[in-house]
Amino acid sequence: MSDERKNDNPYRHIPARGFWRSAVAEPGLFGFSDLWKSAWTLPKDAVFATFGSCFAQHISRALMTRKMNWLNAEPAPGRTPPDLAKRYNYGVFSARTGNIYTAAQLLIWARLASGERGAESVELWTDGDGRVHDMLRPKIEPQGFESVEEARASLLSTARAFARCITEADVFVFTLGLTEGWVNTRSGHSYSICPGTGVGTFDAEVHAFRNYTYPEIMRDLDLALEIMWRMNPGLRVLLTVSPVPLVATASGEHVLVATQYSKSVLRAVAGDMARSHDAVDYFPSYEIIAAPPTRAAFFEPNMRGIAQDGVDLVMRHFFAGLDLSAPAHGPDRTSATESESEAEMAREDLVCEEMILEKFNDA
Template sequence: MVNAKQALARTKSNDHDRWAGGDALSARDRIVSKVVVPQGLQTFSCSPGNTFFAIGSCFARNVEERLELAGANVLSRQMDVADLGATGARTLGLFNKYTPFSILQELQFASGERDYPEEAFLSAGLDLFYDAQLRINSGNASLEALRARRKEINLAFARAFEADVLILTLGLIEAWFDTKSGLYLNEVPAPRLLMKEPDRFELRILSVDECREALREIHTLLARHAKVGQKIVITVSPVALARTFSEHDVIIANTTSKSTLRVAAMEFASEHEGVDYFPSYEAVLHSAPALAWQDDRLHASDFIVGRIISTFLTRYGLPPEGSLEEVEISAVDSEEALITRLRREVDRYKNQILALEKKLATQDPRKEVS
C-alpha cells in the first residue's frame, strides 16, 4: 500500500510519468521519434568481463547474437552438441524455450535435480525418435544417439549457472503437456502423434499464477546452483504467436499471451533482489512498425534488436562502440523510407548469414566421421 504522500513523491521523481505534455520525455514525444526503448526499473549494473547466458524463446537468440557482436562474453553462444540433422535456420535455434515451464525443466535437467525420462523422446517413425524438449526440427535419430546428445545438452545448459547475468526471454503461454512423461513439451507434437494418442497430449493455456510459479521455481533452483551474486534480466519476447490453438483470433490470443507473461515477469522482478525487467517487448511495440518489424510482422527487425541491446548495455554500464544503430532517426518521410530500406537490407543480410551458418554446420568434421 502506498499513501498519497508517497505516490506524489514517486510521480515527482519519475521523469517518464506522463503520456503527453510536459517535456520531450513524455511517451508521446518519444514514440513520435520513431524508436523508443522505455526506461525500466534498474537495480544493478554490469561490469566489463561479465559473462551472459540467454535462455528462452527465439528472441533469446537475437539477444545473444547482438551481445556477442557488442563484445560481450556470451556463454549460451558457446553451446556445442552433436548435430543429428536439425533443419532450423539458426544453428542454436534448437535450444529455444518458449514457455516458462520449458525453461524451468531444462534447468532442472542441467542441474541434475530431475532425470530426463525415456518417454520424453517421441516417435518420429521408422524406429527414429526426437527430443521433445527441443525444437521439433532438432533432428530424428536412434534412442542411443538421442541419449548421448541429451547428456551434452544438459552440460551445455549447466553453463547458465556459471554466468554473471542470466537473461530470460518469455515467449508464449500456449503450452502442450505430455501426460505420459509428466513434462511440458517445447512445441506442439507432430500431428500424427496427436491423432495417434489424442489423450496423451493436452493444451494448457498458462495463467499469470502458473507463469509466476514457474519463475519462482527457476529462482529457487538458481539459488541452489548458480554462482553467488548472479543477476537476472527478464524480458518478454516481442515475437508474435505464429498460430493459436485457442478459439480466439490470433491477434487477441497473442495479446493475451504477452500480457500474461508481462504481468508475471513484473511481479517476479518486484519480488526478488537482483532481478530486473527490461522492456524489450514495449520497445518493439511502440517503435515505428516499419523500423521495428520484419516484413512478416511476426519477428522483430535486426535493427530494433540492435537498438535494444545497445540501450541495455549503455544503461547497465557497458556502452558499446559506435554502430549503425546510432544513426539519427528523423521524422522526415524520406529519411524514414531510407531507414526502412536499410532495415530490410540488414534483415536480408542476417538471414543469408544464418543460412550460411547452417550450411557450414552440416559440414562439421565430427558429423562426417560419425
C-alpha cells in the same frame, strides 16, 4: 501553509522520463532515453547466458557482435563451418536447448541441469526412418538421433552445458515467449511444440492443450529460479518478453486476442518477478517493439516477424542501460585449449614433414 506546499504532490517530483509528453510524445520513437537502467553494477567482462523463445537469439547475436562475454557453453566442435553449426542449432542460445517457450520448459531444464531429473524423464519419439527425436528439443538435430542412447546422451550433454550457464554466468537472460503449450496428460511432460506438428504423433487421448495462467507461470518460474539460485546464489536473472506474436493459437480465441492475452500475462509475471526479487530485473524489449508509439513500425509486413532495425533499437537500449563498471573477472581460458592443440598439431606436422623430406632425400 505556503502556496508552494499546498500545490505540492508526488507528480511534481517525478523526472521527465515519468511523463508521457516529455518521455514519449516529444522525443519520438528514436529519442527515448533512460528507458531501462540495469538494476546491477556488473563486471566489465560480465558473462551473459541467453535462453528463451526465438527472440532471445537476437540478444545472443548482439552480445557476440559487440564482442561481449556471451557464454557459449555448448559451441559447435572446433572449425565447424557456420552453415553446419547453424543447421545443428549450435550458437543460437548459450546451450543447445532450442527455443524454451514456456516457464514450464525452463523448469524442466533447471531440473535436468541440477540432476533432479534424468534424461529418461524427457519423452522421445521415433520417426518412420527409425530416427529418434527428443520432445524437449524436437528440431535440434535436422534428422534426429541414431538411437535412444544417443538422444539421451545428447540431452544430458546439453543439460550439463545449461548447468554451466547457471553456475558461470553473471546474468541469465531469459525471454518469455508463450503461455500456450501442450502436455502429456499421463506423464505430465510439457512439449515445446504440439506433437504432430513436424515431430511426434498427435493423440487426442494423451495430448492436451494448456494455456498457462499467471499463477502457474509464476509458480514454474519461481521453482526454476529457486533451483538455479541453489546452484549459483549470485546469479542475476534478466527477464524479457518476446514481442513476436503467436503463430497460431489453440485457445479458440482469435489469434490477435490470444496474443495480447499471452503477452500481457507474461509481461505481468516478468514485472512482478522483478519487483519481488533483487536478483531479477526486467528489460522492456516487448515495449520497444510492440507498444503503440512504434506504430508497429518494426514488424515485417506479416505483422509478426521483427525487422532488424527494431532488433537494433532494442539492443541499443539494452547496451545503453547496462552498467559494466565493476572490476573485470580476468582473462578467458578457453582459447588456451585451442592454441595448445594448434601447437601440438604444428609439432606433429613438423615430424610428418621431416619424415617425408628425409624419405624424399633418400630416394
